[in-house]
Amino acid sequence: MDTLKYLEYIVNEIHSTVVATVDDNGLPVTCAIDMMDYDEQGLYFLTAKGKKFYDRLMSRGYLSLTGMKGEDTMSCVAVSFGGKVREIGKERLERLFEKNPYMNEIYPNAASRAALTVFQIYEGNGEWFDLSKKPIERAGFTLGGAEDVKQGYYVTDKCIGCKLCYSKCPQKCIDISTKPVVIRQNNCLHCGNCFTICPARAIVKCGY
Numbered sequence: 001m002d003t004l005k006y007l008e009y010i011v012n013e014i015h016s017t018v019v020a021t022v023d024d025n026g027l028p029v030t031c032a033i034d035m036m037d038y039d040e041q042g043l044y045f046l047t048a049k050g051k052k053f054y055d056r057l058m059s060r061g062y063l064s065l066t067g068m069k070g071e072d073t074m075s076c077v078a079v080s081f082g083g084k085v086r087e088i089g090k091e092r093l094e095r096l097f098e099k100n101p102y103m104n105e106i107y108p109n110a111a112s113r114a115a116l117t118v119f120q121i122y123e124g125n126g127e128w129f130d131l132s133k134k135p136i137e138r139a140g141f142t143l144g145g146a147e148d149v150k151q152g153y154y155v156t157d158k159c160i161g162c163k164l165c166y167s168k169c170p171q172k173c174i175d176i177s178t179k180p181v182v183i184r185q186n187n188c189l190h191c192g193n194c195f196t197i198c199p200a201r202a203i204v205k206c207g208y
């Protein structure tokens with residue numbers, strides 16, 4: 001899937017997400033926020049200027065979000081996204097109300113919408129994590145030219161082919177038919193069992 005498909009999934013299939021921002025004390029604060037629209041330039045949501053959430057967005061210019069869809073854990077897809085956010089004001093407000101008519105119940109007329117403003121998430125990194133698949137499926141995506149940071153565990157040439165990593169891998173997502181063995185990144189939990197057990201220290205951990 002390309003980035004647009006992930007954004008579409010967030011808006012049309014998940015819609016209500018949990019968004020984390022950071023307050024003036026450097027502590028994380030979460031709140032429920034609807035992702036109301038998307039395009040090649042990013043994801044769009046609205047908020048009211050009087051909210052603390054607005055202040056946190058303006059002071060940091062960054063957020064992280066997670067949304068989930070599914071009946072229970074083992075049928076669930078989660079999409080997470082972290083990135084830069086900017087206020088674009090009222091320019092897209094009407095469109096967001098047209099696409100999300102339930103908003104008329106919350107802010108019924110023009111006067112009540114005075115405080116509303118639209119934000120765009122325009123650059124960042126996301127992750128798709130699907131627990132309904134066996135083995136699990138994950139994928140990364142980027143928006144707005146953000147650097148695609150390599151995440152997870154990778155096997156180097158130091159591998160001696162002992163296959164101990166495979167014996168401890170909960171998803172059996174290590175291809176042991178070659179040396180060095182190869183971790184199938186789109187099925188890996190990032191649990192680190194392989195890294196810990198490898199006698200040759202052949203596995204490296206990448207990412208943040």
Ligand SMILES: Cc1cc2nc3c(=O)[nH]c(=O)nc-3n(C[C@H](O)[C@H](O)[C@H](O)COP(=O)(O)O)c2cc1C
Pocket residue numbers: 016029031032033034035045046047048051052053054
């Ligand atoms: C399902 C759901 C969706 C919500 N969507 C939004 C939204 O899109 N924009 C918004 O400003 N508040 C939304 N809210 C309300 C915020 O979560 C709430 O105002 C929160 O308290 C804001 O954080 P703050 O109190 O730190 O400002 C939503 C609440 C729920 C339950």
Ligand code: SF4
Pocket residue numbers: 155158159160161162163164165166180181197198199200201202203
């Ligand atoms: S445990 Fe280490 S050395 Fe053994 S197969 Fe796995 S990566 Fe290679």
Ligand code: SF4
Pocket residue numbers: 153165168169170171172173174183187188189190191192193194195
């Ligand atoms: S990190 Fe865990 S799931 Fe991924 S390859 Fe290593 S043992 Fe398997």
